[in-house]
Amino acid sequence: xxxxxxxxxxxxFLVKGSEFHSNHGRVEIVEGAETATSHLGHRFSVLSxxxxxxxxxxxxxxxxxxxxxxxxxxxxxxVGCGAVVVDAGTGSAALAIFLGNIxxxxxxxxxxxxxxxxxxxxxxxxESAGLTxxxxxxxxxxxxxxxxxxxxxxxxxxDLSEAWEALEDGxxxxxxxxxIAVYNPYIEHxxxxxxxxxxxxxxxxxxxxxxxxxIEFRAQxxxxxxxxxxxxxxxxFARKV
Amino acid sequence: xxxxxxxxxxxxFLVKGSEFHSNHGRVEIVEGAETATSHLGHRFSVLSxxxxxxxxxxxxxxxxxxxxxxxxxxxxxxVGCGAVVVDAGTGSAALAIFLGNIxxxxxxxxxxxxxxxxxxxxxxxxESAGLTxxxxxxxxxxxxxxxxxxxxxxxxxxDLSEAWEALEDGxxxxxxxxxIAVYNPYIEHxxxxxxxxxxxxxxxxxxxxxxxxxIEFRAQxxxxxxxxxxxxxxxxFARKV
Amino acid sequence: xxxxxxxxxxxxFLVKGSEFHSNHGRVEIVEGAETATSHLGHRFSVLSxxxxxxxxxxxxxxxxxxxxxxxxxxxxxxVGCGAVVVDAGTGSAALAIFLGNIxxxxxxxxxxxxxxxxxxxxxxxxESAGLTxxxxxxxxxxxxxxxxxxxxxxxxxxDLSEAWEALEDGxxxxxxxxxIAVYNPYIEHxxxxxxxxxxxxxxxxxxxxxxxxxIEFRAQxxxxxxxxxxxxxxxxFARKV
Amino acid sequence: xxxxxxxxxxxxFLVKGSEFHSNHGRVEIVEGAETATSHLGHRFSVLSxxxxxxxxxxxxxxxxxxxxxxxxxxxxxxVGCGAVVVDAGTGSAALAIFLGNIxxxxxxxxxxxxxxxxxxxxxxxxESAGLTxxxxxxxxxxxxxxxxxxxxxxxxxxDLSEAWEALEDGxxxxxxxxxIAVYNPYIEHxxxxxxxxxxxxxxxxxxxxxxxxxIEFRAQxxxxxxxxxxxxxxxxFARKV
Numbered sequence: 001x002x003x004x005x006x007x008x009x010x011x012x013f014l015v016k017g018s019e020f021h022s023n024h025g026r027v028e029i030v031e032g033a034e035t036a037t038s039h040l041g042h043r044f045s046v047l048s049x050x051x052x053x054x055x056x057x058x059x060x061x062x063x064x065x066x067x068x069x070x071x072x073x074x075x076x077x078x079v080g081c082g083a084v085v086v087d088a089g090t091g092s093a094a095l096a097i098f099l100g101n102i103x104x105x106x107x108x109x110x111x112x113x114x115x116x117x118x119x120x121x122x123x124x125x126x127e128s129a130g131l132t133x134x135x136x137x138x139x140x141x142x143x144x145x146x147x148x149x150x151x152x153x154x155x156x157x158x159d160l161s162e163a164w165e166a167l168e169d170g171x172x173x174x175x176x177x178x179x180i181a182v183y184n185p186y187i188e189h190x191x192x193x194x195x196x197x198x199x200x201x202x203x204x205x206x207x208x209x210x211x212x213x214x215i216e217f218r219a220q221x222x223x224x225x226x227x228x229x230x231x232x233x234x235x236x237f238a239r240k241v
Numbered sequence: 242x243x244x245x246x247x248x249x250x251x252x253x254f255l256v257k258g259s260e261f262h263s264n265h266g267r268v269e270i271v272e273g274a275e276t277a278t279s280h281l282g283h284r285f286s287v288l289s290x291x292x293x294x295x296x297x298x299x300x301x302x303x304x305x306x307x308x309x310x311x312x313x314x315x316x317x318x319x320v321g322c323g324a325v326v327v328d329a330g331t332g333s334a335a336l337a338i339f340l341g342n343i344x345x346x347x348x349x350x351x352x353x354x355x356x357x358x359x360x361x362x363x364x365x366x367x368e369s370a371g372l373t374x375x376x377x378x379x380x381x382x383x384x385x386x387x388x389x390x391x392x393x394x395x396x397x398x399x400d401l402s403e404a405w406e407a408l409e410d411g412x413x414x415x416x417x418x419x420x421i422a423v424y425n426p427y428i429e430h431x432x433x434x435x436x437x438x439x440x441x442x443x444x445x446x447x448x449x450x451x452x453x454x455x456i457e458f459r460a461q462x463x464x465x466x467x468x469x470x471x472x473x474x475x476x477x478f479a480r481k482v
Numbered sequence: 483x484x485x486x487x488x489x490x491x492x493x494x495f496l497v498k499g500s501e502f503h504s505n506h507g508r509v510e511i512v513e514g515a516e517t518a519t520s521h522l523g524h525r526f527s528v529l530s531x532x533x534x535x536x537x538x539x540x541x542x543x544x545x546x547x548x549x550x551x552x553x554x555x556x557x558x559x560x561v562g563c564g565a566v567v568v569d570a571g572t573g574s575a576a577l578a579i580f581l582g583n584i585x586x587x588x589x590x591x592x593x594x595x596x597x598x599x600x601x602x603x604x605x606x607x608x609e610s611a612g613l614t615x616x617x618x619x620x621x622x623x624x625x626x627x628x629x630x631x632x633x634x635x636x637x638x639x640x641d642l643s644e645a646w647e648a649l650e651d652g653x654x655x656x657x658x659x660x661x662i663a664v665y666n667p668y669i670e671h672x673x674x675x676x677x678x679x680x681x682x683x684x685x686x687x688x689x690x691x692x693x694x695x696x697i698e699f700r701a702q703x704x705x706x707x708x709x710x711x712x713x714x715x716x717x718x719f720a721r722k723v
Numbered sequence: 724x725x726x727x728x729x730x731x732x733x734x735x736f737l738v739k740g741s742e743f744h745s746n747h748g749r750v751e752i753v754e755g756a757e758t759a760t761s762h763l764g765h766r767f768s769v770l771s772x773x774x775x776x777x778x779x780x781x782x783x784x785x786x787x788x789x790x791x792x793x794x795x796x797x798x799x800x801x802v803g804c805g806a807v808v809v810d811a812g813t814g815s816a817a818l819a820i821f822l823g824n825i826x827x828x829x830x831x832x833x834x835x836x837x838x839x840x841x842x843x844x845x846x847x848x849x850e851s852a853g854l855t856x857x858x859x860x861x862x863x864x865x866x867x868x869x870x871x872x873x874x875x876x877x878x879x880x881x882d883l884s885e886a887w888e889a890l891e892d893g894x895x896x897x898x899x900x901x902x903i904a905v906y907n908p909y910i911e912h913x914x915x916x917x918x919x920x921x922x923x924x925x926x927x928x929x930x931x932x933x934x935x936x937x938i939e940f941r942a943q944x945x946x947x948x949x950x951x952x953x954x955x956x957x958x959x960f961a962r963k964v
């Protein structure tokens with residue numbers, strides 16, 4: 001069982017096993033204890049990791065989806081307990097584990113990626129999140145996945161370099177009323193996706209860019225942080241009617 | 242059973258019963274049919290409403306939380322299937338029904354509001370969303386709710402004018418590792434909340450502002466929409482350790 | 483001589499002559515007086531209009547450039563006293579009068595527009611701004627303007643629907659080290675302009691979008707205004723070397 | 724006479740004298756030549772520096788005002804040729820030289836700073852910009868400056884830690900109709916400034932935050948840059964009536 005250790009200044013460690021070494025010293029974690037102290041006297045809170053901890057601490061393969069974009073996908077799709085979701089590409093499974101955390105054992109997330117190294121990392125992260133029964137990371141093309149499942153998927157989430165090629169088959173496997181989200185770093189790709197969705201008869205098509213701005217409360221005064229993410233990607237949403 | 246009717250240009254209606262009148266004419270909805278046509282010849286897709294439809298079409302009491310803020314709360318807290326959430330004020334239950342949609346029957350959302358007229362509207366909306374067994378809208382102070390439930394709440398979501406007064410009791414009822422989200426329209430209030438959270442020993446405290454920017458794909462070219470929400474509120478997140 | 487009248491709540495009127503009627507009543511303006519009072523008892527401050535007053539109150543032809551974009555052009559080009567500027571299309575002369583206000587009688591602004599109705603409005607606005615000796619509004623194609631002036635223009639400002647077609651001639655009339663600004667509502671057009679600038683050997687090429695966010699100080703607290711401009715245009719800057 | 728050298732990939736150097744050494748090799752600059760080649764074969768364009776070059780390459784003392792904020796001040800005030808401006812604190816004279824470049828020899832910029840080391844750097848930068856006759860960098864409190872000049876200043880620009888203390892005297896030296904700009908990093912300070920301006924009877928009071936977003940045109944597609952300035956300061960504008 002993994003544990004999360006949080007130091008007094010907020011530094012956070014995901015720890016496997018009962019012992020942990022860092023530049024704060026050696027820490028032994030007693031099963032059931034709420035705190036632990038290193039041999040150098042640093043005190044840590046000990047918690048069971050939640051989905052946010054897993055997301056923040058998990059190994060990554062290549063770029064990964066930012067929490068702001070994951071959040072917007074969850075909210076704009078309205079993903080709920082029990083839903084069936086098809087997802088591609090898996091990447092590090094960042095989006096897939098958030099989806100799995102929501103759909104729970106009554107639903108399922110089928111996530112596809114062509115790259116075996118992504119699938120390997122994804123499976124480890126899914127296991128860390130305790131979601132092996134809920135999220136399947138499959139090595140393969142999402143189109144294969146589409147041929148397997150027929151007609152009853154609630155949501156489709158695509159973060160693929162040529163997502164527009166998956167939209168026709170994607171539409172077929174979606175339930176009527178089902179929703180789709182597509183992530184594109186470049187505006188020209190978002191436009192292509194948008195055009196395809198229009199041609200395929202999707203409704204409620206909307207492309208947006210989400211951004212978060214963190215606020216800093218200092219003794220001198222309050223202001224937004226001086227650094228900030230400039231851009232990650234465009235999110236396109238649509239619905240099969 | 243309510244139905245969603247979507248016209249050819251995307252106008253959407255939430256319809257109760259088998260007949261519906263609009264300036265597109267009179268429409269009869271045949272049980273099980275996927276489309277319906279008005280006596281003036283307008284064609285509608287007929288769907289079962291999902292949580293997004295309910296949110297978009299539900300009656301409101303006063304101001305309501307925008308989907309961008311709801312999404313960010315869902316994502317930053319990592320709310321999942323089976324979670325227990327305490328929420329206040331209920332308002333129109335916009336946030337509560339998104340929470341209920343996620344936690345499902347294995348979890349529960351207890352939502353409090355002092356205003357009987359909000360509770361009345363909220364209960365109607367919860368029923369429309371099919372979540373009466375999952376979301377309880379309670380007339381009363383969230384602090385009363387806190388005294389009822391002891392020690393085992395996963396998430397706490399506060400959209401109250403003086404949220405800082407609820408933080409100490411709120412902390413008590415949260416599980417260790419549980420997370421809190423507070424919504425404040427004004428920066429001074431967010432600062433107060435932030436200060437209280439620091440004093441109460443919360444960790445992973447972060448205040449942010451979320452914004453969405455919609456993109457317009459026109460024949461002439463692509464650009465962000467010329468109008469845009471300027472501000473709704475600040476979101477503060479923290480965790481009990 | 484025009485006057486600016488500012489009411490007690492900030493409403494502003496540009497007045498020609500010594501008498502003025504509004505729903506605040508009839509006002510007589512005494513030459514040299516700093517205030518005026520309407521027959522209904524409303525008091526006004528009386529000022530000579532400055533360039534900001536002229537910009538805010540001038541007649542418009544079609545869309546006009548927002549002050550945020552004008553400001554960014556002035557600042558990114560580094561326009562100064564004595565500079566020679568070629569500008570097109572004139573539109574209402576919003577940008578041209580800001581340029582003229584800066585370059586002064588030691589410099590000159592040559593502004594071109596194909597539409598006679600724009601030129602008529604522009605000339606009125608230039609006169610209101612007291613800049614008839616500094617800003618010439620010329621009916622015609624900016625390319626004609628380019629053929630007239632040879633080799634010694636400091637700055638070139640283009641707000642044209644097909645600005646890329648003017649870049650080659652534009653480069654020729656610019657001084658070495660001279661700078662250009664192009665305004666485009668759509669991103670595809672900004673990309674075209676950018677590509678042309680690269681091909682023509684311009685340096686220091688940069689495209690940006692400027693946005694202002696107004697803050698509201700209310701008794702209850704401080705926050706950004708709830709409404710906001712979503713988008714006006716992209717600004718591309720470059721330099722001839 | 725200083726020169727600007729721009730390399731083939733856009734790197735820019737401000738060079739004093741006829742010889743220049745960098746990791747591109749040794750370059751001799753022949754008076755009047757438009758290009759120069761290093762002994763390693765790197766080719767440079769040779770230009771006379773303009774105000775943008777000076778701003779980008781000048782020595783700084785501490786933090787300095789970003790071009791987006793300078794631009795917004797120039798545009799929102801409507802500074803023009805011949806204007807008289809009082810400015811404090813000088814800092815590196817970033818704002819002062821942009822102001823001086825605009826007001827020209829028919830106007831003047833009086834800039835105050837308490838720190839002798841800022842004034843020393845500022846004077847060097849003003850000289851580099853060729854503005855010694857137009858911009859005076861004065862060691863001292865802006866309030867002293869106020870007592871010297873009486874009643875005829877067009878614009879007042881304040882970037883001071885306690886700017887609100889200078890507003891009453893500042894108002895006195897402004898012409899009727901004159902405008903003021905105040906820069907504050909923290910929102911609480913902007914609120915204080917705002918309150919003082921209201922109490923002192925200023926009109927057309929507005930606080931805003933300016934931001935620029937740079938666009939990247941890559942072969943794969945177009946998108947905003949992935950990094951971006953998060954915040955610099957709030958700008959408050961007002962007018963004496």
